[in-house]
Amino acid sequence: xxxxxxxxxxxxxxxxxxxxxxxxxxxxxxxxxxxxxxxxxxxxxxxxxxxxxxxxxxxxxxxxxxxxxxxxxxxxxxxxxxxxxxxxxxxxxxxxxxxxxxxxxxxxxxxxxxxxxxxxxxxxxxxxxxxxxxxxxxxxxxxxxxxxxxxxxxxxxxxxxxxxxxxxxxxxxxxxxxxxxxxxxxxxxxxxxxxxxxxxxxxxxxxxxxxxxxxxxxxxxxxxxxxxxxxxxxxxxxxxxxxxxxxxxxxxxxxxxxxxxxxxxxxxxxxxxxxxxxxxxxxxxxxxxxxxxxxxxxxxxxxxxxxxxxxxxxxxxxxxxxxxxxxxxxxxxxxxxxxxxxxxxxxxxxxxxxxxxxxxxxxxxxxxxxxxxxxxxxxxxxxxxxxxxxxxxxxxxxxxx
Numbered sequence: 001x002x003x004x005x006x007x008x009x010x011x012x013x014x015x016x017x018x019x020x021x022x023x024x025x026x027x028x029x030x031x032x033x034x035x036x037x038x039x040x041x042x043x044x045x046x047x048x049x050x051x052x053x054x055x056x057x058x059x060x061x062x063x064x065x066x067x068x069x070x071x072x073x074x075x076x077x078x079x080x081x082x083x084x085x086x087x088x089x090x091x092x093x094x095x096x097x098x099x100x101x102x103x104x105x106x107x108x109x110x111x112x113x114x115x116x117x118x119x120x121x122x123x124x125x126x127x128x129x130x131x132x133x134x135x136x137x138x139x140x141x142x143x144x145x146x147x148x149x150x151x152x153x154x155x156x157x158x159x160x161x162x163x164x165x166x167x168x169x170x171x172x173x174x175x176x177x178x179x180x181x182x183x184x185x186x187x188x189x190x191x192x193x194x195x196x197x198x199x200x201x202x203x204x205x206x207x208x209x210x211x212x213x214x215x216x217x218x219x220x221x222x223x224x225x226x227x228x229x230x231x232x233x234x235x236x237x238x239x240x241x242x243x244x245x246x247x248x249x250x251x252x253x254x255x256x257x258x259x260x261x262x263x264x265x266x267x268x269x270x271x272x273x274x275x276x277x278x279x280x281x282x283x284x285x286x287x288x289x290x291x292x293x294x295x296x297x298x299x300x301x302x303x304x305x306x307x308x309x310x311x312x313x314x315x316x317x318x319x320x321x322x323x324x325x326x327x328x329x330x331x332x333x334x335x336x337x338x339x340x341x342x343x344x345x346x347x348x349x350x351x352x353x354x355x356x357x358x359x360x361x362x363x364x365x366x367x368x369x370x371x372x373x374x375x376x377x378x379x380x381x382x383x384x385x386x387x388x389x390x391x392x393x394x395x396x397x398x399x400x401x
Contacts, residue, residue: 019189020127021144022182023083023120026090029178030059030113031238032155034171036256037163038242044168047103050369056239057365058107062114064357070122071350072207076199079123079130080192084183086119091179098172113175118353120182125349129338130193141331142275156241157257210347220340220348221355222396226287227333228356230294230389232363233382234263234323236371239364243372249312259316266320270327283332284397290329291390297321298383305379315375322382333393336400 034041042052074082093116096109128140162170214220237244237259245251245259270290277286301318308314334352341348363385371377 016131017140017144019185020124022185023087023124024144026087026117026120026178026182027063029155029175030090030094030117031056032260033159033162033175034168035238035241036156036160037168037171039246040163040168041106045100045103045106047106051103051107053369054365055103055107055110056368057361058111059114059117060357060361060364062111063118064114064354064361066115067118067122067350067354067357068211069350070119071126071353072210072347074123074126074194075347078192078194078199079127080186080190082119083123083186083190086116086123087179087183087186089116090119091176091183094172094175094179098169098176114357118357122349122353125334125338127190127193129335136278137335139275139278141334142271142278154257156260160256207347210341211351214341214348214351217340219396219399220337220351222392223333223337223340223400224352224355225392226389226396227330227337228352228389229359229392230291230326230386231330231356232359233294233298233385233389234319234326235360236363236368236378236382236385237319238263239360239368240372240378244375244378248310248375249315251312258312259319262316262320263323266323267327270324270329271331274328274331283336284400287329287332287393288397290325290327291386291393293325293328294322294386295390297325298379298386302376302379302383305375310375322386 038052041047041055042049070082070086090113093109093112097106097113100106100109124144125141128137128144132140158174159171162174241256241259245256251258274286297318301322304314304318337352338348367381371381
């Protein structure tokens with residue numbers, strides 16, 4: 001923790017949480033805003049469904065690759081420069097997407113978007129742990145998750161309206177405007193939370209040594225899997241939204257927001273409860289409770305999809321309940337991940353995000369095209385992803401303090 005933390009931010013704590021959440025919102029906005037415009041983009045650019053799916057996987061793999069560097073760079077150069085450069089590149093990439101005339105250009109700029117978007121998400125986690133002790137950090141992390149939850153609820157509604165009333169280019173011009181506003185806000189408000197005495201030397205050998213140490217830390221890897229892979233149990237449905245919502249549930253693009261509204265209500269509810277439980281319930285018990293909720297809901301979701309026809313009135317509810325369980329446990333697990341490397345929190349956040357986004361990239365590019373044709377297959381895949389995270393948590397829970 002930065003010894004000067006109390007002097008760096010004199011505004012209310014929720015205001016810092018809101019600022020950091022805005023950095024985290026870049027990722028969901030980059031994905032959820034353009035999903036309702038999938039069909040229009042494909043028609044305009046002459047792209048196949050598989051090519052359109054690659055615009056998602058390109059973003060996620062770009063996100064994963066650069067995440068290995070955002071945190072490490074912030075450990076050496078400071079948090080502010082990495083955030084400001086990341087937001088600037090994201091803004092330019094969004095404009096490139098809006099100007100794309102063929103699918104290859106769109107995939108390229110989507111990859112560049114992903115490479116830049118991770119800066120805010122990764123560094124914001126390190127900022128929280130730089131400035132707050134564990135219990136307060138969990139409360140702030142929960143507040144960030146609550147604010148963060150607004151984005152995926154609003155993004156598909158905005159994207160659907162822009163697509164229906166203007167065209168798909170307007171979606172990416174909207175992301176460009178968000179980038180400009182976000183850069184100005186962080187340039188004016190974001191404090192430099194990394195104390196000069198805590199900066200790490202910037203050289204490739206030092207970077208590789210740090211990743212080697214983290215990569216050989218079995219507890220770190222298990223915690224990263226426990227937080228990242230279950231997220232894909234619900235993210236699977238967001239990636240499959242054009243098929244799940246449009247084909248299976250029969251919703252038009254400008255009604256996709258109902259799915260995201262329910263899901264994010266679950267995230268915000270779980271995050272709120274997580275913040276209330278901070279300092280009152282043992283962290284490991286809270287994580288265990290989150291996994292119990294996700295497990296029970298996943299089994300129920302699979303059973304319902306086996307015996308019932310998919311229907312807009314019930315099919316989205318289990319996903320919202322799953323997101324509640326995930327948000328209940330993820331602030332705690334994220335702090336556990338960062339505390340595995342207290343002198344390299346930026347690097348730890350980077351590697352955690354890389355592991356999660358790599359699994360999301362594989363999900364988007366490989367798994368989703370194989371299972372999006374069936375709601376039963378989607379439910380079974382969601383359960384399988386949760387099982388991976390639960391096994392990782394089961395292994396590590398007795399090995400951490």
